[in-house]
Amino acid sequence: MSSIPIRPDVPLGAPHERSDAARNRERLLNAARDLVAELGAEALTMDALACKAKVGKGTVFRRFGSRAGLMMTLLSDSESEFQHGFMFGPPPLGPGAAPKDRLVAFGEGRIYFVLENGELLKAAGAATRNRFDVPATKLSHRHMEVLLREAGIADPWVMAMSLTYALDPERIVDDVRVRGISPTRLADSWRELVTRLLGAV
Amino acid sequence: MSSIPIRPDVPLGAPHERSDAARNRERLLNAARDLVAELGAEALTMDALACKAKVGKGTVFRRFGSRAGLMMTLLSDSESEFQHGFMFGPPPLGPGAAPKDRLVAFGEGRIYFVLENGELLKAAGAATRNRFDVPATKLSHRHMEVLLREAGIADPWVMAMSLTYALDPERIVDDVRVRGISPTRLADSWRELVTRLLGAV
DNA sequence: ATAGAAAGCGGACCATAGTCCGTTTAGTAT
DNA sequence: ATACTAAACGGACTATGGTCCGCTTTCTAT
Known part of the structure; x- marks a missing residue:
């Protein structure tokens, strides 16, 4: 997998995306969403996608780099929303609350976010060498690191x-789905973890 | 992957393993160990193994069920040793110390165990649906659950x-290997985590 | 309009885990 | 010894992610 031209945010002298490229991107995204809606993310194969989008397989991989890359692209909307929530939204998730409360809220939010987009997230994480490479994961990690530092944890990076x-x-x-634990129970345990970790009951 | 006849612990009326089966098991294990020593676990392919052991591919899969199963078999010796350590060995890892200290020791031990058998463990965990299916993982989880319960955690199962x-x-x-964190730093952070989690600094 | 270059395309091809099933063979009962 | 049966065997076959590279299309400069 070389450089991923997924659709850069037109950073510099944007080489002006070619029209055929744009058209195929649209086709692929639509086909991918259809397939996920129909059969679920797990069942989506790159061959089927190429076929349904009426595009060569090479094109699929140039666009997304890998299956994981595709899943990340599909996720990006909901992911951005969640990210916005913990970076700019109202407390306790967003800034303004105590680190401990923000961390509790973050975990809860993450749990429900994962349960909504679980298949996509699993698919995005699998097949990647280190799942930590997922950009969204890096951001979450950084967020927790900052909160942990504020709360006086000795090695916030590793703790994060x-x-x-x-999570x-x-x-x-x-x-939740295999071992039958309720989301509430997960959230409660997360609260216990964070509460004890950051002192004071 | 149906029932896995990896080499049952001769539970009941052991159907007397056939001599050719025994011979091939030996061959496969030896070949596998050689290949891992030569090229590392990641580079071991099931085809290469079958070929080196002078055995058909079907035989490899009958014996081990999957690549993950093979890796688990290869791990079982060192794994048993580690397990013995935390179940029957001397404190603080084994019984006799406070739950908090046992948990700290467990994490440290686990970190160094993983660093010694990392490739095998990663290979055993990958390709498995839920990595939690690895029997050794279940045992570790159970061990931590018991310690956490003793220490008064509200939901020991989930916390474990x-x-x-x-871990x-x-x-x-x-x-350690990609992000350059030293094992010591990991162990220290684990200590901080457990110490804060189980109260009292 | 035209030509040249760079970007994009597509599908044959590769690697590898895992399955299937007809054939062989080791034990067993007679 | 012989015949029988269940287990074991092996390798062709499938599914799928990912690569390669010669061909085509779009854009730009003239």
Whole structure:
């Protein structure tokens, strides 16, 4: 997988995306959304996508780089929304509340977000070398790191990584769907974890 | 993947393993160990293994069920040793110490165990639906659950799951080998986590 | 309008995990 | 020894993610 031209935010002298490229991007995105709606994210194969979009397989991979890349693209809308929530939204999720409360809210939000987009998230994480490469994961990690630092944790970077993995999509989805744990129970346990971790009951 | 006849612990009227089966098992195990030693676990392919062991591919899969199953078999010795350590060994890892200290020791032990057998563990976990299916993982989870319950955690089962994922092999290996975090730093952070989680500094 | 270059295209091709099923073979009962 | 049966075997076959590279299209400069 070389550089991923997924659709850069037109950073510099935007090389002016070619019209055929734009057309195929549209086709692919539509086909992908259809397939996910029809059969679920897990069942989406790159061959089927290429076929349904009436496009060559090479085109699919140039556009998205990999299956994980495709899933990330499909996720980007809801993901942005969630990100906006914890970065700019109202407390306790957004700025203005105590780190502990923000972290509790973050975990809860994340749990429900994962449960809504679970398949996509699992698919985005799998097949990637280190799941930490997912940009959204990096951002979440950074967010938690800042909160943990404010709360006086000695090594916020590493602790944020522990919490990141505790909120792993695969873990959350399987807990709920395979092992029958209710989302509420997960959220409660997360609250207990954060509360104890950041002192004071 | 149907029932896995990996080499049952001869549970009942052991149907007397056939001699050709035994011979091939030996061949496969030896070949697998050689290949791992030579090229690393990641580079081991089932085709190469079958070929090197002078055995058909079907035989490989009958024996181990899957690539993950093979890796688990390869791990079982060192894994048993580690398990023995936290179940029957001397404190603080084994019984006799306070839950908090046992949990700290468990995490440290796990970190170093993972760093020694990282490739195998990653390979065993990947390709499995839920990595939690790995029997050794279930045992570790149970162990932590018991300790957490003793320490008064409200929902030990779920909390143990959070900690299980915080100690995920992929996470540990990538932290150390990709992101350059020292094992010591990981262990220190784990200590901080457990110490704060189980009260009293 | 035209030509040249760069970007994009597409599908054959590769690698690899895992399945299937007709054939072989090791034990067993006679 | 012989015949029988269930287990074991092996390798062709499938599914799927991902790569490669010669061909086509779009854009731009003239």
